[in-house]
Amino acid sequence: MKAEVLKGHLDGLILAVVATGPAHGYAVIEELKQRSGGAFALPEGTVYPALHRLERAGLLASDWSDAAGRRRRVYRLTRSGKRELGLRKDEWRQFSTAVEAVLA
Amino acid sequence: MIEDLGRELGAVGIRGRLRRRIVAEFRDHFACDPEAELGDARAIARQFADELGTSRSRRAAFAAFGALGVAGIVYTVAFVAANTLGRSDLQPRSVLLAGLASVTAVVAPQVAFVAGSLALLRALRARGVRALPAGELQVLARRTSLALACGLATMGAVALLGYEYAVHTGMAFTGAAIGGGALLLAAPALLSAARVRATAPGEVGDVFVDLGALLPERLRGDPWKLARAVALVVGLGVWAAGIAMADPIDGFLRGIVEGLACLGGFALFGRFLGLRR
DSSP states (O other): OOHHHHHTTHHHHHHHHHHTSOEEHHHHHHHHHHHTTTSOOOOGGGHHHHHHHHHHTTSEEEEEEEETTEEEEEEEEOHHHHHHHHHHHHHHHHHHHHHHHHHO | OHHHHHHHHHHTTOOHHHHHHHHHHHHHHHHHOTTOOOOOHHHHHHHHHHHHHHHHHHHHHHHHHHHHHHHHHHHHHHHHHHHHHOOOOOOOSOHHHHHHHHHHHHHHHHHHHHHHHHHHHHHHHTTTOSOOOHHHHHHHHHHHHHHHHHHHHHHHHHHHHHHHHTSSHHHHHHHHHHHHHHHHHHHHHHHHHHHSOOOOOOOOOOHHHHHGGGSOGGGSSOHHHHHHHHHHHHHHHHHHHHHHTTOHHHHHHHHHHHHHHHHHHHHHHTTTTTSOO
């Protein structure tokens, strides 16, 4: 899938991935790829600015952790992030139902 | 790539702790997958800068407007106190300084209010936008900095007038310190926004982007036409206030001065504040 198509949905997808449990950048990207069956193969570097943006917006929070002697930034969903994810899911359901209805 | 990224982040003004954090995250990513394709370091650094610059500029505009609110209360209290004093026999220590402070106390708060409101409007319009064009961020920074500078000048004028006329001096100093302190507290947000060098391309909007649908159709399109209309409304408003205070001639003259000041301000700051192209 083209990165441009994905761009508008990236924030919601990241929130959905982090909602399943705290994760670092690489794990978020891998999970996105895995859950989408490889369809969401983004330019990986673009996910980090999105993670930072979501954190600035208060939808994610992050902390350092240690992984094999390396510093690793682990992201988790905040309460606002949970709310936002719910809103995005509702919006997406309405949108996809409408598109389905038209395409069918 | 990691070295390039560190350098590129520095080039766009992302330094210190944030740069170290971003580099550490990318280093961790490469440790997980040495073959990872993270993309062009410059493009990633610019994406960080564009988004960070946008959110910081917005925050600076909100902080400045909040601080102007505090300064506005101080100014209103000072204005009311000066008007209820009812003494025309007071002599300043220095006519020149008192005159300068008086002019500043009249002009600067108006400029601060207009610039701060315009910054707030543009920041509100940009809510939900990930990355504003670099030109838009420059306009936002100019509006915010002019608002803060004029707010500080106003607080300085309030303190100076209190000193010059030796009335309510303590209150003037305290008020100016509170208002000035609030404005200074908003300055770091502006400085941190200014440090980031965004590069996102795109059109820079004018006053019609700020006001959008708030304007009647007839006033859209020509910024000078709008400026003339605003000057007329302001002039008539001041004249009406003069009539209400049983001084229509003085009100009329002040209305003309205010209207001309509006047009002068538009000519002087119109481009700088992104009101016209």
